[in-house]
Amino acid sequence: MSVLVFADSSEGKFKKTAYEVVSYGKKVAEQLGTNVVALTVNGGDASELYTYGAEKVVEVKNDLTSFNAKGYAAIIKQVAEAQSANVVVIDSSVDGLTVAPLVAVGLEAGYASNVVEAPSSTNPFVVKRKAFSNKGFNNTEILTDKKVIGVAKNSYGAHENPVSGTSEAFDASLPELGVSSVSIDKATGKVTIADADVVVSAGRGLKGPENWGMVEELADVLGAATACSKPVSDLGWRPHSEHVGQTGKPVASNLYIAIGISGAIQHLAGVNASKVKVVINNDPEAPFFKAADYGIVGDAFEVVPQLIEKLKAFKQS
């Protein structure tokens, strides 16, 4: 028996969520009195995963230059079987969310996604999942022998727990892939909303796209990703890829700074998984203040430049 963790990577580098799922897998393995095995597919250096408690790392190297749902599902299934894994832990990156349901079917396993805590009990096997756009939690029992757990981003967290691990190569056979990649369009050198610890987001209160310079500068100072509200992307001031909220991208960052966003319920549904929320708005009645941790009632065009200046000084000190 073992706990298998799929440590996802992109272009040979582990994603932040890879460390979170290894930490989570380590915890579940302790609860079950077994070992954690991490699986990487064309991933980074195995020793990075030893740091988070992976005693064994199974490394698959092959010609898959980018994620493929059927291909990755086949690899995870083969390794899970080879390692006699009863529990498979997968992250909530786009790849993880895509492959996990296929793995569940392949292993005839029950699957719980959006899991935010270590199992509250392992017999019965119960995990806490977020649901209803973070307005509720669902304590779910997984009824099958084999289990797939999808760990929500930035919830359990990454915890260092160094072990002296070992790595081994695994030769996985690939099925017919079905879907083939034609091209990938990725902004380089930009922090993505999915990976960011800090997200700086702005709304219609900024009056026009020409005023986004200060938002980008604030994001630069904080090493943050930039985001926007739905009206802003609908108006074409910012690309759709920056739209966060219910129908846009979900945000689960440590810090979310909302500038000139009133806080429509659909927006809040998409961002309230963030740990600390700061609102800057000149309308004290903006509903976002009720959902925020910290707020400044004031004109963004005065507050944000001051914040940039003071943060620069703070970062240097």
Next chain:
Amino acid sequence: MKILVCISHVPDTTSKINFTDNDTKFDTNGVQFVINPYDEFSLTRAMWFKEKQGASVTVVNVGGAETEPTLRKALAIGADDAIRVNAVPTDGMLVAKELAEVVKNGGYDLVLAGKESADYNGQMVPGMLASLLDFNFVNGCVGLEVEGTSATLEREIDGGEEKVSSTLPLVVAGQKGIVEEKDLRIPNMRGIMMARKKPLNVVEPTSSSAATSTQSFEKPAPKGDVKLVDNVDDLINLLHNEAKAI
């Protein structure tokens, strides 16, 4: 082309979320149910294939009779017919297995769904369905074209987009971008009248069993009041020393 669009019947976004029966059931009291917004994007794309390429469009839901108004709304938007699998959708695997039966029996080439439902946010059913059927699967789809039996799609990936190609049969989990919000259709009176006459077939479930079960629900801990500050020095101080966020 035969298209099946999977429709979830979910609480409207603005609904208050409460639980009853000792926190074991979602409280539907006063809750208005709608077509899952993610599914609506996919349904709207299906309408385009119907109108431009002569595709037939069937909508399906796994649920009790209370979900029929939601299926009727999908018919009013323009779907040709509807199927309701008469089962309580307790778990993603159960729903996926029931849908797989519908796909096999109906011989659909293209199955469209939303990438998640707005209630449980599980993001499970489309991938499971594809895997059960051994169909190709594209998740988080923000662009879909079909010519004959080949499809070209754009899907969202972390930090960008990927263009992929696939042959049919195919399961696609769509989201905003597969059509834009302005393309969504509000049913008109004619559509609503016609929807009443369109077939809505109720089929009994197979004996699929669930792989998970909900033991209880919880509401998030109440949030403390916002701390308002009047200068950025205080804000930086609080974010650093209290929230430990910078």
